[in-house]
Amino acid sequence: MADTPQPELVTITLNGVDTEVRKGQLLIDAAEQAGTYIPRFCYQNRLKPVGLCRMCLVEVEGPRGTALVPSCTQPCTEGLVVDSENAVVHKAQEGVLEFLLLNHPLDCPVCDKGGECPLQDHTVAYGPGESRFVEEKRHYEKPIEISDLVLLDRERCILCARCTRFCDEISGDSLIEFVDRGNGTQILTFFDEPFASYFSGNTVQICPVGALTAKPYRFRARPWDLEAIESISMVDSVGSKVSVQTSQNQVLRINGVDSDTTNHGWLSDKDRFTLQAIHSEDRLRVPLVRKDGELVEASWGEALELVAERLGSVRGDEVAGLGAARSTNEEAYTFAKFLRSVVVTPHMDAQLDDALSDEFLAATLNRAEINDLETAGTILVWAGDLKEELPVLYLRVRRAATILGATLIVIHPRRTGLSDVADHVFTYRPGEGADTLRRLKAGDGPFAEARQALDSGPVMTIVGRTGGAEDPRLAESVAAFARTLPDAAIMPLARRANVYGALDMGVSADLLPGRVSVRDTEGRTALEDAWGPLPEGRGKHATEILQGLKSGDLKALITLGADPVGNHPQPALAGEAVESAEFVVSLDTLLNATSARADVVLPVAGFGESEGTATNLEGRVQKLNRIIPPPGQARTTWSVLDDLARRMGATLGAHDAETIMKEIASIAPAYAGIDWALLDWGEGRDGVVLPGPDGTQPLQHMPVETSVTATTGRFTLHLGRVLYDNADVVRNSPSLDVLVQPASAAFHPRDLAVLAVQPGDSVRLAGDYGTVELAVRADESLAEGTVYVQANMDNSRALGASLIVQVDAVRGEGS
Amino acid sequence: MSQPHILTRHMVANRTDSNTLASYEQSGGYSALRKGLNSMTPEQIRAEVKASNIRGRGGAGFPTGVKWGFLAPAEPRYLVVNGDESEPGTFKDRQLLERDPHQLVEGIIISAFALNCAKAFIYIRGEYPKPARRVQRAIDEARAAGYLGDNILGSGFSLDITLHLGAGAYICGEETALLNSLEGRRGEPRLKPPFPAVEGLYAKPTIVNNVETLSNVPWIVNNGGAAYAAIGPERSAGTRMFSLSGHVNNPGNYEIVMGLTWREFIYDLGGGVPDGRELKCWIPGGASAPWFTPDLLDTLVTIDDVGQNGSMLGSGAVVVMDETTNVVHAAHRLVRFFAHESCGQCTPCREGTTWLERVLWRIGHGMGRPEDIDLLLDVCDNISPGLRWPPAMTTICPLGPSATAPVNSIMTHFRPEVEAMIAANELVQGGVSIG
Amino acid sequence: MMDPAIDRVLTRWSPERQERARAVLAAYPERRSTVMPLLYLASREHGYCSREAMVEVGKITGLTSIQVESVASFYSMYRRQNVGKYVISVCTSISCFLRGADDVLAAIEDETNTPDGETSDDALFSVEHVECSGACGGAPAVAVNWELIEGVLPDKGRALCQWLKDTQPETVLADEMQALFGGQQSFDWGIAEPQGATSHVPAFERYDSAGDAS
Ligand SMILES: Cc1cc2nc3c(=O)[nH]c(=O)nc-3n(C[C@H](O)[C@H](O)[C@H](O)COP(=O)(O)O)c2cc1C
Ligand code: SF4
Numbered sequence A: 001m002a003d004t005p006q007p008e009l010v011t012i013t014l015n016g017v018d019t020e021v022r023k024g025q026l027l028i029d030a031a032e033q034a035g036t037y038i039p040r041f042c043y044q045n046r047l048k049p050v051g052l053c054r055m056c057l058v059e060v061e062g063p064r065g066t067a068l069v070p071s072c073t074q075p076c077t078e079g080l081v082v083d084s085e086n087a088v089v090h091k092a093q094e095g096v097l098e099f100l101l102l103n104h105p106l107d108c109p110v111c112d113k114g115g116e117c118p119l120q121d122h123t124v125a126y127g128p129g130e131s132r133f134v135e136e137k138r139h140y141e142k143p144i145e146i147s148d149l150v151l152l153d154r155e156r157c158i159l160c161a162r163c164t165r166f167c168d169e170i171s172g173d174s175l176i177e178f179v180d181r182g183n184g185t186q187i188l189t190f191f192d193e194p195f196a197s198y199f200s201g202n203t204v205q206i207c208p209v210g211a212l213t214a215k216p217y218r219f220r221a222r223p224w225d226l227e228a229i230e231s232i233s234m235v236d237s238v239g240s241k242v243s244v245q246t247s248q249n250q251v252l253r254i255n256g257v258d259s260d261t262t263n264h265g266w267l268s269d270k271d272r273f274t275l276q277a278i279h280s281e282d283r284l285r286v287p288l289v290r291k292d293g294e295l296v297e298a299s300w301g302e303a304l305e306l307v308a309e310r311l312g313s314v315r316g317d318e319v320a321g322l323g324a325a326r327s328t329n330e331e332a333y334t335f336a337k338f339l340r341s342v343v344v345t346p347h348m349d350a351q352l353d354d355a356l357s358d359e360f361l362a363a364t365l366n367r368a369e370i371n372d373l374e375t376a377g378t379i380l381v382w383a384g385d386l387k388e389e390l391p392v393l394y395l396r397v398r399r400a401a402t403i404l405g406a407t408l409i410v411i412h413p414r415r416t417g418l419s420d421v422a423d424h425v426f427t428y429r430p431g432e433g434a435d436t437l438r439r440l441k442a443g444d445g446p447f448a449e450a451r452q453a454l455d456s457g458p459v460m461t462i463v464g465r466t467g468g469a470e471d472p473r474l475a476e477s478v479a480a481f482a483r484t485l486p487d488a489a490i491m492p493l494a495r496r497a498n499v500y501g502a503l504d505m506g507v508s509a510d511l512l513p514g515r516v517s518v519r520d521t522e523g524r525t526a527l528e529d530a531w532g533p534l535p536e537g538r539g540k541h542a543t544e545i546l547q548g549l550k551s552g553d554l555k556a557l558i559t560l561g562a563d564p565v566g567n568h569p570q571p572a573l574a575g576e577a578v579e580s581a582e583f584v585v586s587l588d589t590l591l592n593a594t595s596a597r598a599d600v601v602l603p604v605a606g607f608g609e610s611e612g613t614a615t616n617l618e619g620r621v622q623k624l625n626r627i628i629p630p631p632g633q634a635r636t637t638w639s640v641l642d643d644l645a646r647r648m649g650a651t652l653g654a655h656d657a658e659t660i661m662k663e664i665a666s667i668a669p670a671y672a673g674i675d676w677a678l679l680d681w682g683e684g685r686d687g688v689v690l691p692g693p694d695g696t697q698p699l700q701h702m703p704v705e706t707s708v709t710a711t712t713g714r715f716t717l718h719l720g721r722v723l724y725d726n727a728d729v730v731r732n733s734p735s736l737d738v739l740v741q742p743a744s745a746a747f748h749p750r751d752l753a754v755l756a757v758q759p760g761d762s763v764r765l766a767g768d769y770g771t772v773e774l775a776v777r778a779d780e781s782l783a784e785g786t787v788y789v790q791a792n793m794d795n796s797r798a799l800g801a802s803l804i805v806q807v808d809a810v811r812g813e814g815s
Numbered sequence B: 001m002s003q004p005h006i007l008t009r010h011m012v013a014n015r016t017d018s019n020t021l022a023s024y025e026q027s028g029g030y031s032a033l034r035k036g037l038n039s040m041t042p043e044q045i046r047a048e049v050k051a052s053n054i055r056g057r058g059g060a061g062f063p064t065g066v067k068w069g070f071l072a073p074a075e076p077r078y079l080v081v082n083g084d085e086s087e088p089g090t091f092k093d094r095q096l097l098e099r100d101p102h103q104l105v106e107g108i109i110i111s112a113f114a115l116n117c118a119k120a121f122i123y124i125r126g127e128y129p130k131p132a133r134r135v136q137r138a139i140d141e142a143r144a145a146g147y148l149g150d151n152i153l154g155s156g157f158s159l160d161i162t163l164h165l166g167a168g169a170y171i172c173g174e175e176t177a178l179l180n181s182l183e184g185r186r187g188e189p190r191l192k193p194p195f196p197a198v199e200g201l202y203a204k205p206t207i208v209n210n211v212e213t214l215s216n217v218p219w220i221v222n223n224g225g226a227a228y229a230a231i232g233p234e235r236s237a238g239t240r241m242f243s244l245s246g247h248v249n250n251p252g253n254y255e256i257v258m259g260l261t262w263r264e265f266i267y268d269l270g271g272g273v274p275d276g277r278e279l280k281c282w283i284p285g286g287a288s289a290p291w292f293t294p295d296l297l298d299t300l301v302t303i304d305d306v307g308q309n310g311s312m313l314g315s316g317a318v319v320v321m322d323e324t325t326n327v328v329h330a331a332h333r334l335v336r337f338f339a340h341e342s343c344g345q346c347t348p349c350r351e352g353t354t355w356l357e358r359v360l361w362r363i364g365h366g367m368g369r370p371e372d373i374d375l376l377l378d379v380c381d382n383i384s385p386g387l388r389w390p391p392a393m394t395t396i397c398p399l400g401p402s403a404t405a406p407v408n409s410i411m412t413h414f415r416p417e418v419e420a421m422i423a424a425n426e427l428v429q430g431g432v433s434i435g
Numbered sequence C: 001m002m003d004p005a006i007d008r009v010l011t012r013w014s015p016e017r018q019e020r021a022r023a024v025l026a027a028y029p030e031r032r033s034t035v036m037p038l039l040y041l042a043s044r045e046h047g048y049c050s051r052e053a054m055v056e057v058g059k060i061t062g063l064t065s066i067q068v069e070s071v072a073s074f075y076s077m078y079r080r081q082n083v084g085k086y087v088i089s090v091c092t093s094i095s096c097f098l099r100g101a102d103d104v105l106a107a108i109e110d111e112t113n114t115p116d117g118e119t120s121d122d123a124l125f126s127v128e129h130v131e132c133s134g135a136c137g138g139a140p141a142v143a144v145n146w147e148l149i150e151g152v153l154p155d156k157g158r159a160l161c162q163w164l165k166d167t168q169p170e171t172v173l174a175d176e177m178q179a180l181f182g183g184q185q186s187f188d189w190g191i192a193e194p195q196g197a198t199s200h201v202p203a204f205e206r207y208d209s210a211g212d213a214s
């Protein structure tokens, strides 16, 4: 969407050569683009330049002779004359290196950074031969654990302020800072308070020396042993660009890769450290088949025969499929094709009725790209807490509000990670969203200023379900309003990594591949030409599927990387559904609450183990690459489904992922023209954004305004997500698992008084779908009458997601 | 030699109560404020200050009128008074603050009017509680008398002054570090540009002036810029407060018209070196300035003459050293100061000043090595390439390069003495190397 | 309108300091600017710039505790360790050095039995050398809780320590100490100064109201 205007050019003289560069561009970058690399430590292209390490000094001609200036802070202007290679410059660089090395321990052989350390490299390239420093070096106590994930070795620190600037400017978690001054300056946390940031791994990545290291990576590899490929993170739907680094078929490190369009190089710690789940002890390695009530190992032949036979023994439309939201597009496409053309069932859902409607997600009009944040005048976020749900998107919104100066309006049932940087923050009681929207539209009372801000465009609106108990149609009402705002761009949110791709591939009760409605007869006919006859009518959604299984209308369930028992908003229903099903087969990488109850479990390849594409929340298609083989006998999903189809007397033609993408491109209108060459990673290559509904995409979803009844009841539930919940990947990543906190029940202090409970006491919450007991906590940001519970925790899951809950204090026996 | 009294006229005439409003008013205090606010426009006041040719008394010596002209139009804009006075050898602002705080307050109010600032801050170093108390009392008295606050003297102009106390950091005297400190940050100098006049306090246009600079404003407004410019040499106009200390018989602050010779200053005013000892050298402008030796006694005390001889008048601190001075120890003391006060941002300053200090300490304590001389000079060169004047810098602010001045000075003027000291060390130590 | 988080901290402070803190909060256009004055007030409240003091200032200013510590630790006058009742600061910068400050320091260390940089066992004295005190014309200079005495020679330095030990004044007055132990001054002090220091944390004494100190 965002067009960049043609940049103005100026001519500078760099080492005697006239060079055209962008006006105002920093000299250090301009020189690099012109092929002259200027050494640096403190400069990091996504952080505000501070010019303090002094490594990048160059000589610039000025009115009063030449001066040494840091090229990282010098903007390019017409006629600038620069020497970056003369004797004065070299002497200064050598001097800076010598200074830095005075107090730097020469423990490179045992330093994680050894081999990829700019200090080491620059010393070889620009440094003095040997140190003339005969005094004693500065000493600090050896590495201190500043969090469960990060270690700090102050002796190695060169005080470049990259880490502190990241925390200050980018993440907003200012938990490490310089302490003391001058030669005694050191980087520290406050006493024993941990560096508890969702983004701490980024500081490790950008630390130019081995001062900050990641516990999960420490001493595990030497950089020169690492093999790396570029890919995207499959932890959430942002599609952050990553470098996956392995040694001996082990993924040892995931680093962010700078992408202008998505993550700017940053990752959440969840993106970075769930790599541990790849090599979990508990990875599924062989097919499992239930015998005498136990899952036991079986051969692929035996397992697939059994599945083919059982699926063949029921009517096609008695079978349903759930999942594919964490699969690649190719896997999702094969899944949809398998269900619709081999099993011949219309019942499938990539979601678990816990986010927004399929059509809304797939085909919102005026769909936004992340980069629309760069030019937005006003940003409205009415969604889940982005810091908890889509942390990298949070960073981008935060940047827009704090660095780019956009006006930020945040509406959510409680304070969120963005509240501190927002210009207008509104909280409301879940269930009263429609009324809140009405007041916002009208610019009522406290909403007046925010309403006014929404008149200055471009207005980017990020809409999502604020919590599990919120009516999903509220987001559509918000979007309908947002469409009326100047230069509107709208981003509807879902969290799971490739949920947008799975919907685009037709893993949906409502959609056929390529954002075609199942009601679109023309589209149906076109697909039948390729796939053969399709099942009639609209299929069932996740909840309907579970109800069907429970009632016996449906007989069999296939899950692909989905866990309805663990994640569906009605946990009891999901449990009963799986119990009642005649046959359940799960394709997965790890056992979960659902697959543990399946009749057959088929181990499939996961992240890093298969190639393919995924589509992020902007509709950007990007490439995922393979760097390691799947464990044991695990196979790629499409090959499993292809094999299964053959055993069921059909063929899917799924020979390899690239062929599948070719087929997708020929069948799915929105994907026309996509091929792998287009998606190859490389400098400045960021995948392809699919055309929006105004382009060649046939489906057009017009969000409709709905009125959601504001409910009166005892307490309304805000079931909000937190980053470290009981997701499989977190539980199977030991470094993150320790960060999971149990759920609690938070109330406004006045409600605590009404309930006559104190923080730490217990309450019983009873909703439509279940009952739990939780410890109580105070949260002043909540509206009265609201109870906030963290979703998807061991101790909260049983509650389910009903809007109204009955709350009762639990009185101890003795009291 | 008779000294004129411009800045010190009131405190000299009213020895025991010059700090009070009553006494200040009796000797004509706040008449410049009345004149300025009631009968002059801000432009006219700025023009008088420009015509006075007064140059900043904080160290850099930049013409005040020119600096005021750079103030960007954005609002709000701030006036910040630099009373951080921490340069070794300097104690003149302390006297102005303690003995004549109203003169400063009046200067601030007039200047704020001229610059259209509604808020001014006075930053006083934390080690100066007494001067701070006196200034705060003066502010309170001025407010009670209607010289400060809303609609001053019915002019429609309003001003609020807040006194901010530093907390022990010399670097906060550097104007951008001072602004960071005022903003509640570490006192780390900022990159320039942008200059404070464009983006200063809270990123708003800000003028930073020294206490002495602004204390001159009432006189200039009362007597006119031309009268001020007529005092002293053209490019060193007006009188100036000098702080004289070290090995002299009459240490103290001297308000003088520039253009006298160093001999006149040190011997006639300062009473010469005690006990008939010989003058060895002196620092003409504070710890940051390269040293002068007796061959320059007959050169003039002006900004230009000192500059042409490779040093500066800086903050007006003259430190005299007699023949008994061990120059290595003296240089060590000065370098130790800069190492202690380095903010730590820039690598060359943070690491280099400490390195210099430690090598000088070794030499001074019998552990020097012949190669240390070249080492010291080369480390200096890496902080201030070429060791030229005015200094080139590999750093953001001049603190690091300042630390090279004493080292370079002793090597230039007293190298044989340093060598002899090292040689003696070697004799004592039998050439043992230290590692 | 006051933020409840601020009130929660301030109501723990003495009424006088609460009032000072509110005045400080009103004096600056941006909250962060109040960090330095509040650090003084909190130090006074807690005796020094303790962990608790920094946490409190963070709560008032909206900064994280480590951001506050980062600022506090930059400045030498926020003591992050407890110090003696009388902090004796001996200037040993160039002018005082030339005038024999090192001997004064040694005498004071000896007399108080407290090495440079340390606090005496009875917590009466902390002794330290400091960089330029702005009293170069009255070198060597010594300050007790930042109340300055100029022209202090080694013997007078000893006598000063003895006097502090014997009389243990609650308020140290520069004029009084100068008369008893001082010598050469940087300039004629002229004006009698009725106020002195009641702690090593400066800036606390009420110099901000005109009337109270006559
Ligand atoms: C390291 C350093 C320390 C300084 N210290 C002071 C100081 O204590 N007082 C002062 O007025 N100026 C000091 N300055 C100069 C200020 O940066 C600034 O130039 C001055 O306050 C401007 O006021 P003026 O134009 O009235 O001189 C210092 C500069 C540097 C580089
Ligand atoms: S820890 Fe690393 S990133 Fe942080 S200041 Fe030190 S060297 Fe730079």
Ligand code: FES
Pocket (backbone or CB within 6 Å): A039, A040, A041, A042, A043, A050, A051, A052, A053, A054, A055, A056, A057, A070, A071, A072, A073
């Ligand atoms: S990279 Fe430019 S000063 Fe550090």
